[in-house]
Amino acid sequence: MLSPPAVSQSPAEESAPLDQRGQPGFLWPDDRPAEKETEHAASRVPRTWQEWVTVLLVVFGVAASLFIYLAPLPSGLTHAGKAASAVFLLCTMLWVTNVLPIGITGLLAIALLGLGGAVTPADAFAAFGNSAVFFILGVFIIAAALVKSGLSKRWALLFLVRFGRSPYVFATGLMLTSAIATVFMPAQATTAMLFPIAFEVARAMKLRPGVSPYGKVLFLSLAWGAMVGSNASFLGSTRAALALGMLFKAHGITVTFSEWMLASLPLVVLGIIVIPLILRVSFPREDVDFQGARKVLESAVTNLGGIQWPQVKVGGLMLLTIFAWIFLAGRVDLAIIALLSATAMFAIGALKWEDLEGRIYWSVILMYGGAIALGVALDRTGAAQWVVTRGLGEIRISPFFAIAGIAVAALIVSEFMSNAAAVAVMLPLGFTFGEQLGAAPVAIMLATSFGAGLDFALPISSAPNTIAFASGYIRMTDFLKAGAMMTLVSIAIMLLVAKVWWPLIGLVTVP
Template sequence: MIDTMRKVGLPLGPALFLLVCLIPPHDGLSQQAVYCAAVTALMATWWITEAIPIPATSMIPIVLFPFLKIMPSAKATLPYANHLIYLFMGGFFIAVCMERWNLHYRIAMHTIRLVGTSPSRIVLGFMVAAGFLSMWVSNTATTVMMMPIGLAIIKACADITGDHDLRHNPFAVSLMLALAYAASIGGLGTIIGTPPNTIMVAQIDKLYGQTISFLDWMKVGVPLAATFLILTWLLLTKVLFPVKGDILQGKGEQLIQAELAKLGAMKKEEKLIVAVFAVVATLWILMGLVKWPIFKGVSDASVAIAGALLLFIIPSDLNKGVFLLDWKTAVKIPWDVILLFGGGLCLADGFQDTGLTKYIAGLLVDLEGMQLIWIIACIVALNIFLTEVTSNTAVATLMIPVMGAIAVGMKINPFGPIVAACIACSYAFMLPVATPPNAVVFGSGAVTIRQMARTGLWLNILGIIQITLVVYFLMPWVWGIDLTVLPDWAIPKK
């Protein structure tokens, strides 16, 4: 299926590009705006079909924007060095350093032990651990790291019960699905937890000059992630895959203790990483609470890079020249995502500079009379189901400028449609191809596509309701904004 999409997408992208280029300019739509729309059609097609690698598609504006006179090369390349890209890069460096010294594994084991060791509590423990880790570490790395632990517990359970048919074992199915879903849900809690969050913050900063701080986002993201983790746990363990009795026969604690024994005492390197991470996280939160002169002009990105630099500087063994973080480990961060950020920001600039945003807003003026809560629900539903078959980073990059245009057309605050679309991009629960964590647990052999699709559909429906309520009620309250009013800073200047 994927190969077929690539074969179709490769010629379809240029064909759509040429077709859009043929649209004649008219009132409100300049020639450059037509060309920007054509580039968007090409990139959207190649992003969705992955005709060429997603990061390669993300570099198209650097080539086409100058040739089509949308913007000069010097301006087209600037978004690829946006300060928020360095926030994500710093977070990536800290994450791979945790993985290098196995700190994330220790955090996971202690979390599971604290939550409890009955079957349903083990599932909850896995979800809490995976959710917390994916606030700071990629959801894929979190799933890959925790899946062997889950499989070991499932095997022990199978040995006790004598039932080795994992796909018909409710505990095995719920544990594997819980792991994948929690890794995706937890990333919602922080700006660096999942690429769509960082893309959204960067786009809002680029398009409107509005800053969403680390703490600002956590006020929305943490309650959102926490409540949906609980809803998912209840759906898995109480409704769809209930486990009756203690099928582990009291051996859950023993299994977790055995894993902790393998880790041994906490190493010096782990303690140093915890200290650096604590300082970074404290500064991220503190800068959103107080306005000290020392913080003036300092962004979350500077703090993230400072933390990463400390990891490069602090030695593990000075005599052997070993440091907490080396470049061999650092290069493992996902550079492709960083290029995707740049491409999305450049595309957003093109929308603004050519007046395409203003033109789209004019087309959507008829939406002004519709109830905002229903518009948000429709946006959430569209993006949730779109991200089931398309990269969530690509969907977020593509949809955010469009959501901004919808806001202008409806004369409402852009934060409503943009944040709703961004959050929805992380709710990919139905298919193995929807997001890497789903693919990882599907590969365990404990879950069928039917089981994942059925569970994911229920979660998508719950997600549409939850995101709509959070964006419509909670977000305006904690951020002190009015979603029904178009702010001056959101009115197109051109």
């Protein structure tokens, strides 16, 4: 088990400026002076067993892929399908082990699909022409403008300060802020934006890292709020855009911005309600002094000053973009709106090209191109149909239980790889399995995307969990105890929503 990083006062924190009342000022990461690199506690922990497991998985993946590719053709499978299956298995192992960056594995998938004859090189490279790839790029640029202008910081602080009456009310407010912000920007960006606030509050309250029950509640509220909120729209999770792109490629079906928000509404609302309840059950209530934390929040709000013109411009453009996504859906592609909005951010002076350095997750974008290419190859070559028929052909269950099985499988897979990679692996097989049992493609897509985002039990399973774990206030056992409970409750809520809510709104019938 890896140890969380030790939390101590850094030179930057010691030299924090004083505000007008002489209280320690609030420093965001971009505002802090450079610090000397310190050895991460985890680097001193022996990792031999992990390295051996990784090596064995990679060797197995390479050997199994070569065996599949070189073996005689089985009945009912073409050479192209066999090649697609081999590449799919290899890339799955690479995404699980993370030996290569996920984006490089995506590029490798495209190269091997063309080289092995699964699809033509032109078809493999055409995956990068999918609108989902450009939608994600546009969203990253828009999120960068929100952060650079300071609008996201201003909104977060002004919203949070209203919850400063007591520590547990503040934790709930942090969870709500995280969930709401994730409707408009990626979950990892939201968590990174709010993390300094939570950390400064914990430091002001003198909470003991890894020991304080309130510290665990505080940082899990931050992470879980972002994770639940990421299901609310296309903007909160890149896996949603990937799932939509794969749905359109496989079936020519589109889901609008408003349809997605409506489909996810009960899942998000009920998730927000149960988070404080599960945290209350999991960790004893701690009597802590919130006075110092309240001063930190008030200082941060004071230092904001008045709203600035760049923030007004970015906010207005963001509202216009959301309006277009909702009311122009079906007439204008979502990716086109995202790219026009991203371009407008430069036109109004909100961004310069250098502002995007470090804020565009190129590895995610490259992975998406490879994932979509893999999905297309598995579908066109009949490989997905062959695998499902051979492995699951004798299963006879209702469409609802098919959806439940796919959601749970996506959840399990996402505990060992990124959420988006889990969608890339599971959705092609899910489409085939679901259709075989009469489940609608839209229901399969939603169940896979939502299921892959309900992985609360491990710190490595999602970016918000990883960021919260890095605080040092949460131990691995805390994730397993509270996260497992949250995962089980969330998957039950999702299946209830699929059975009752989706047919009610006319999106899809789930028998």
